[in-house]
Amino acid sequence: MAKHYKESVGKKLRAVRGEFGLNQEDWAKLLQVTTNTVARWEREELEPKGAHRKKVEHVLAIADDAEAKATIKATLKSEGGLAAAAAFIGMLFGVLGALGVGLSLVAPLLKSKSSLLSGIMQYSSGEKAKGTDK
Numbered sequence: 001m002a003k004h005y006k007e008s009v010g011k012k013l014r015a016v017r018g019e020f021g022l023n024q025e026d027w028a029k030l031l032q033v034t035t036n037t038v039a040r041w042e043r044e045e046l047e048p049k050g051a052h053r054k055k056v057e058h059v060l061a062i063a064d065d066a067e068a069k070a071t072i073k074a075t076l077k078s079e080g081g082l083a084a085a086a087a088f089i090g091m092l093f094g095v096l097g098a099l100g101v102g103l104s105l106v107a108p109l110l111k112s113k114s115s116l117l118s119g120i121m122q123y124s125s126g127e128k129a130k131g132t133d134k
Helices: 003-020 024-031 035-042 050-063 066-077 081-099 103-109 116-132
Strands: none
Touching: 003 024, 003 035, 003 050, 003 066, 024 035, 024 050, 024 081, 050 066, 050 081, 066 081
């Protein structure tokens, strides 16, 4: 892992958690890790590895995208709360992984007033159309 990543990941994760208004326990649930792991990442005693590193990279990418961040904040405030936000983030990561694309290609579809499913369907239709033109 690059030194810059290791030195800054804890501070970035703590800042993003603060922006979402989450405590370490809820942040850990959202990231599907233990509270102790979150605390150690934030104190930079431990660096994310393997699948956890990929999740952290996605979360930090989301934090850099205003529309995706707004969607997560709105989802956290919705009736579904933390569970809905976790599902949203999980689906987002799944879509990004399956399509092999970055957040910047999907972000325009993720507006806080649009549904995730509509965005995924719109994006998938656009990708299929592009694929048939080749």
